[in-house]
Amino acid sequence: MTLLKVDDLVVEHRTPGRPVVRAVAGASLSVAAGEVVGLVGESGCGKSTLARTVCGIGRPASGTVSFQGRPVTPLGLRRRDPSLTGIQMVFQDPYASLNPRRRVGDQIADGLRTAADTSTTPADLLDRVGLPREFATRYPHEFSGGQRQRIAIARALAARPSLLIGDEPISALDASAQAQVARLMRDLAVESGAGLLFISHDLSVVRLIADRIAVMYLGKIVETGRTDEVWADPRHPYTRALLGAIPAPDGAGVLPAELPGDVPDPASPPAGCRFHPRCPKVMDVCREREPEFGPVACWLHEPA
Amino acid sequence: MRRRQTAPRTGGLLRRLPEAWRRPLAIAGGVVAIAWILIALAAPVLAPHDPLAQELPRLAPPGPGHWFGTDQLGRDILSRVLYGARVSIPLTLLLVALSVLIGGLLGACAGYFGKWVDETIMRLADLVFAFPTIILAMVVAAALGASLGNAVLAVLVVAWPAYARVTRGLVLGIREREFVVSGRLLGFSAWRSLRVDVLPNVTGPVMVLATLDIGTALLLLSGLSFLGLGAKPPSPEWGAMVASGVEVFDSWWVATFPGLAILTVVLAFNFLGDTLRDALDPRTARAIKERAI
Numbered sequence: 001m002t003l004l005k006v007d008d009l010v011v012e013h014r015t016p017g018r019p020v021v022r023a024v025a026g027a028s029l030s031v032a033a034g035e036v037v038g039l040v041g042e043s044g045c046g047k048s049t050l051a052r053t054v055c056g057i058g059r060p061a062s063g064t065v066s067f068q069g070r071p072v073t074p075l076g077l078r079r080r081d082p083s084l085t086g087i088q089m090v091f092q093d094p095y096a097s098l099n100p101r102r103r104v105g106d107q108i109a110d111g112l113r114t115a116a117d118t119s120t121t122p123a124d125l126l127d128r129v130g131l132p133r134e135f136a137t138r139y140p141h142e143f144s145g146g147q148r149q150r151i152a153i154a155r156a157l158a159a160r161p162s163l164l165i166g167d168e169p170i171s172a173l174d175a176s177a178q179a180q181v182a183r184l185m186r187d188l189a190v191e192s193g194a195g196l197l198f199i200s201h202d203l204s205v206v207r208l209i210a211d212r213i214a215v216m217y218l219g220k221i222v223e224t225g226r227t228d229e230v231w232a233d234p235r236h237p238y239t240r241a242l243l244g245a246i247p248a249p250d251g252a253g254v255l256p257a258e259l260p261g262d263v264p265d266p267a268s269p270p271a272g273c274r275f276h277p278r279c280p281k282v283m284d285v286c287r288e289r290e291p292e293f294g295p296v297a298c299w300l301h302e303p304a
Numbered sequence: 305m306r307r308r309q310t311a312p313r314t315g316g317l318l319r320r321l322p323e324a325w326r327r328p329l330a331i332a333g334g335v336v337a338i339a340w341i342l343i344a345l346a347a348p349v350l351a352p353h354d355p356l357a358q359e360l361p362r363l364a365p366p367g368p369g370h371w372f373g374t375d376q377l378g379r380d381i382l383s384r385v386l387y388g389a390r391v392s393i394p395l396t397l398l399l400v401a402l403s404v405l406i407g408g409l410l411g412a413c414a415g416y417f418g419k420w421v422d423e424t425i426m427r428l429a430d431l432v433f434a435f436p437t438i439i440l441a442m443v444v445a446a447a448l449g450a451s452l453g454n455a456v457l458a459v460l461v462v463a464w465p466a467y468a469r470v471t472r473g474l475v476l477g478i479r480e481r482e483f484v485v486s487g488r489l490l491g492f493s494a495w496r497s498l499r500v501d502v503l504p505n506v507t508g509p510v511m512v513l514a515t516l517d518i519g520t521a522l523l524l525l526s527g528l529s530f531l532g533l534g535a536k537p538p539s540p541e542w543g544a545m546v547a548s549g550v551e552v553f554d555s556w557w558v559a560t561f562p563g564l565a566i567l568t569v570v571l572a573f574n575f576l577g578d579t580l581r582d583a584l585d586p587r588t589a590r591a592i593k594e595r596a597i
Binding site: 055056057075077078079080082085087088089091092093096097098099100101102107110111113114152155156159 | 417481482483484485486487488489490491492493494500501504505
């Protein structure tokens with residue numbers, strides 16, 4: 001069953017006096033219940049904007065986002081539609097995602113109130129994310145980044161979401177905490193039957209937890225597929241480059257291959273395929289026409 | 305730091321204060337402010353005479369019987385200054401509290417809701433800012449009629465925009481923070497988000513402004529009384545007392561002592577405000593540690 005369906009989504013950032021930036025330029029994506037989807041891509045490719053639009057923070061310029069078959073309405077000054085509190089998000093910066101002036105137990109209790117859950121206590125949720133129950137009475141400044149992120153996960157889970165979104169939730173954590181927190185998010189989401197959209201630029205972590213991978217480049221999803229398949233046989237040249245950039249801890253001392261150039265300015269994307277200026281296999285057609293198909297948006301893999 | 309902890313020189317009480325408060329100006333400000341508040345509370349006990357009784361020799365210079373002398377109606381100036389604390393200090397504190405409340409709330413709404421709410425509130429604030437403070441306060445006080453209550457209202461009219469502006473800026477900086485957005489995602493109404501997530505995180509700087517502003521507010525308030533737009537005789541209000549002292553310029557004590565009262569209160573609260581600001585500003589924190597006595 002499709003939980004979240006993003007169809008040809010376009011999100012633009014408009015600043016007066018500057019060209020319009022298309023952060024998300026026609027991306028399509030779906031997440032099923034109980035499924036873990038990893039969304040990967042370089043910095044600035046629009047991953048976070050996509051995630052925020054899915055939550056309703058920000059308004060799409062065109063395209064649709066639907067959750068459980070109903071369109072996601074942008075969050076304005078009104079209260080969020082109760083049917084949408086089923087989407088919860090864990091943010092990137094653990095130091096900004098908790099209110100410094102309130103006890104963490106009270107903040108988790110907000111989530112429980114959202115779900116009208118009177119049988120669970122904040123301490124139970126702390127327990128589930130692997131923290132001592134008595135932490136509920138403490139303030140955020142008493143915790144490390146990893147602990148704060150666990151608390152943020154506990155608060156999001158308290159609302160009993162059916163879709164949990166992690167917007168680079170591990171990138172601000174140190175290496176030892178990254179895999180732990182990522183696994184925790186996966187386990188808790190899957191356990192409760194929720195879908196998880198996990199955004200990261202760290203492919204090695206995404207590989208560990210995701211059922212399916214979506215690779216994003218300059219506002220578009222360029223390849224999607226089952227994690228093991230993409231990993232074993234990456235087809236889009238960009239996916240190949242990303243996988244090739246992961247250092248191999250095999251002791252051979254071979255440095256990972258580097259993709260030349262930078263992500264182009266999303267305010268003026270290149271004509272044709274967005275990846276063609278950096279693509280090692282660029283062809284004539286790539287410079288002229290954009291590959292508007294899936295699951296691999298590349299002229300080398302045009303569906304018959 | 306460490307050296308000081310191992311070799312305490314004097315007073316354990318002083319050592320227990322945070323560094324920012326261990327400076328001469330901070331301590332002086334604190335002592336004077338507390339003293340004035342105590343005087344305001346205990347004026348009936350401390351005052352040697354009835355502040356309104358006209359039974360003493362007129363315009364007697366300061367001396368053993370009446371330390372601050374007497375005014376042209378034969379009232380004891382010391383008693384009037386002490387009783388004056390009961391008029392000015394509570395009114396000033398009330399005034400600042402109301403400005404914080406009104407200005408802070410309007411500013412928070414402007415910053416949080418944006419759009420036309422922001423435009424309306426901030427243009428109104430700009431309108432007030434465009435006038436010289438004391439002139440506008442005089443106009444309002446004169447329009448309402450001379451009384452102490454109206455003087456407070458008049459100062460309130462000119463004082464709230466400063467709080468609105470500061471609060472708006474702070475709220476703008478905080479409303480996009482992740483924890484505020486998280487609250488909204490959990491289904492907080494805008495109002496609850498403002499109350500629970502935003503306001504508690506902007507109070508610190510606003511409180512500093514309020515403490516610094518107590519001095520200014522007292523000056524404005526007694527200024528209005530001085531100009532005859534505030535307290536009415538025979539009320540022992542400091543500004544009004546200075547005004548009556550101006551009429552008898554040869555008897556310097558009539559105007560000087562209430563003037564000194566205003567001066568010390570204003571200075572004390574300014575020192576307190578400066579201290580609070582330094583204590584809350586991490587950039588000055590280190591410099592304070594070095595200078596702490």
